[in-house]
Amino acid sequence: MKENLLTAGSRQRTWSDFAGLLQLMWGRFGTLIVRLLIIAVAGVGLTWATRGVLDEGQMSRIATMWVIALTQVPLTLVCMFGLDWSTGDLDGRSSAVDPFLIRSPISSRLLVVVPLLCKSTSVALALALIFCCLSPAARSSGMKISVVVWMTLTSIAIWTSAIVWRPYRREWGRLASVLILGITGYGLIFFVLTTDRDPTWSWLRLAGIPLPVLAVLVVGLWTALDSMRLARTNHRGREADGRSWLTAIDGWGVNHGDVPRTLRTELRWFDRMRVGPLAHLLLILFATVLSIALVTTKQVTFSLVAYSALAITMAHAIAFGGWADLRSGTMASNRRRTPNLLAVSPISMHILSYEKAIGCVIRTTLIAIWIGLPIMISALLFGHQQFWWAWASKITVEGSDVTSTGLRATIVIGLLTYLAIVGTTLGNLWTNLLANDRLVTAVTIAMSFIMGGFLIWGLFWISWQSEWQDLLDMRDRWLMRVPTIIGVLAIIKLACVGPATWLAARQPGRASDTWIAGTFSLWAVVVIVAAGLAVSMLPAMVPCSITSASWLTSPPQWLIVCSIAVLTPLSRVLILPWAMAGDIHR
């Protein structure tokens, strides 16, 4: 009788805990989910409203994809990675689970079940909405939202929780796990999207579930539970088991004795060591593995999937450029990103920001070279020569040397890509330094909506055109306008320089005319050298079957100089000391 009463009481408590945790989850994320849900439903409404107007053409499908990217993906990402007990602090060895819950008398199993249940059901809802966005033809032509896709995304979501919740023995443990999850996740998605799902077991065949996906899901669940159990007793991290070769790598370069060196040497050392050599090594390994996997797989090298994966890798490289600012060993208080040690130091803003910019350029360059070199080499090896040769032949004037022209064009494209990547990273550094979360979110959302909105409008506009020739005429008209557009962009850039210089000169602290003049000179040198290299390398004549636009077949020098000047940031470099001051003097 007493046992029955105890069991009933414990069952009742479990249910009340379950309800309490659901309430807590709703309290934390309810408003956000409802807002994202409204956007997602609006996206569904937009695709349905235009369905009668648009044909089932390629452009229509691309437009729908962009609508999905802008309206559905945020909801899906929040459902996968957001619904959690984590406090958002992913630095160091500690578990990210809210300490309040860790100390609560709620069972670990329940703490795991509730968020994972929320994740899996909300991912199903998000996928259902994406399914509603797709047209009937798209659904039937292979763009299926199946149980397997749901299971794959749920698996990734569960593994993310497991990694975030887990306490680690070393600071870089979580980063290493994220990188492994990244590679496995990409692999799993490619596997699900590219294989014809032939499950071995008969009961799985009925549901069309491939065994590897099921295995990843089940192991993920077990790992999540294990992470939560470990977090309960080792919330601030597990004890490292003595010195190992990994610890030795992580400590490499730290100790230089106590004899002071030059200020700039110390600042670079500090910036580098905040991230740690092992973290750099792991990221380079990640980029290397992905690049090699992509370039050595003949089937996907020149497919859309390969380019998407390369774009993601490049995005990682760009993000990593400013990474050292995002990951600080000790975050200063009051949401200041600059460590206290530097915030109260007598170092000028322009020295602090200049060293940040140098570090950012070096990191991005190293990663870009690390990813770019294997791709360039692979273009000439692994049986890909014919693709490169065909392209080189296409851009060579009759009678000219194909190899020389191809190599020159490749170098110019590489140079422009590098400038674009470094320019983007360096150009975005000011938002990192300013460390104003609201500003960063506002800029990101505004840019996404402006660019995405413009793109969606363009694609829908194209879909509405009935005559193919009209489209070709329009394309030619826009291609003819490219020099004008670049010219306008250069003028806008020039117009921004004035206010940026004013901000640089007015930033708190002694205005450094030398620094401002130095920045202008450095920018001019970079533009002149890069433009000189591009002009000397680019073939004088490039046959082009697409358009008769003279600038494309015989690019004028001013256009090359203007393009490079537009790609190389100036105003956003000039405001770096101002942004740094914005973070320090809050």
Next chain:
Amino acid sequence: MTAVSIQGLSQRFGATDALRDVSLEIPAGCVFGLLGLNGAGKTTLLRHMLGLHRPRSGTVRVLGEDPIRDRETVMRNVGYLSEEDSLPTWMRVSDVLRFCGSIYPSWDTRYARELSDWFELSIDAKLKTLSKGGRARVGLIAAIAHRPELLILDEPSSGLDPIARGDILEAIIRTVSLDGRTVVFSSHLLEEVNRVCDRVAVVHEGKLLRQIDMSQVGSSFQEWVLRPRSSEVDTTFCPLADALDWRGIDGEWSTVVESPTEDDSWEVQWEKIEQRDITLDRLFVALVGKTRIESERSSMAPTVEVSA
């Protein structure tokens, strides 16, 4: 000469007034204590001295300069130790010393080594392997080894063991007595403030309530213990007009008075049974308690904080 001069400083974070029209002068060469409850505005005030916040209104001058406009000049002569572990824990002790040596032109390597020996710090130890007290000691070396004109300490001994607290107090005393520098520090530990401070300022709800010269506390303030002459006496309010607070324990009523009133009409109903030497704890409670009572009186029906 004035080390810190603050005039009409106000600061606001969202809907909260962190500082309200604070004016303060800290003379050079003194040890100045900031007292206040949690969230009173002490840390915000210290951060303004370091130029870590822009004033919403008012001016801040540190060693005669604006800590935001003339940051480099000011920071060369200021040392800072905060209550949090603000040093990166991946660094070794030697890294911190070397790094600070590069930052501060006046860094005294010999003095830094001498201090680390005195604190028995292992130069090769990583900060994350040190105790909280050990990290505080390293932070203290980073704050004083460039021999700053002004040393700012934000609750330096919060959560530390008595020996670490003693080391920090010793360093403050050495800084002032040997070098004649200025020290500004906030603390909850009134005993510690009492021991080392020349002057204190009490901050409450963003306002500077009072600046007190510690050498004159005994002569300026007194604690009186009163007893009602009959049970019909109204004990809700203190009979003394200028009393700082009013609290009753076991039928006896205690109050802190700044300048004893000449009006002795209260003695008809009350009997003064004792006059005690004031302690800093009692004075602090009286000053902060008075403000609380005043704000309660102005916002609602007349009530009084009575712990009977």
